[in-house]
Amino acid sequence: EPEVTQTPSHQVTQMGQEVILRCVPISNHLYFYWYRQILGQKVEFLVSFYNNEISEKSEIFDDQFSVERPDGSNFTLKIRSTKLEDSAMYFCASSAGGGNEKLFFGSGTQLSVL
């Protein structure tokens, strides 16, 4: 079965540094998402992306966050100036969209901000 690929699997950074989390969605999917999961807590929606623009975002997704689809295959999440509370598992997901909705999630990137 096709899968969503995320790199790196673990990222350690210093507070205040910029990080870019990378994702390769399933090739024929049109909708892309980022979710995060703080350790031991529920999975939270961050942002959805379609047709090269953000279609919806949550309150968590403030000005420190941005997403980009720089080419036909990658989908990135940038955190401009990381805070301690950004430490979490970040999941990328994609879907074909339309009525037959099913989100395919990647294995996640564990971000640790020190």
Next chain:
Amino acid sequence: AQKVTQAQTEISVVEKEDVTLDCVYETRDTTYYLFWYKQPPSGELVFLIRRNSFDEQNEISGRYSWNFQKSTSSFNFTITASQVVDSAVYFCALSGAHYGGSQGNLIFGKGTKLSVKP
């Protein structure tokens, strides 16, 4: 506001027992979608089922079955004859219908950690 409640934080059963994971949701949407995802110890999120609000028919897939009851706003998940490999965190999620777009902004419950012991 949309909300998903999974009241059971942790459940422990012995292999071959049946187990039911509860999910109660709140939404004002008349059209919505309910999901179950499995998160094994390896961390990825694995899709199990999607159900729309107009389809109250219960579903069975092998040892898994789902009971959707709109009257009680519940979407419970039962594993029959549980196995050690079923040990994981199970998340129930809710999504509203958005005209012309993807129902991808899921509201997750806090999850139920299921431990199946041999």
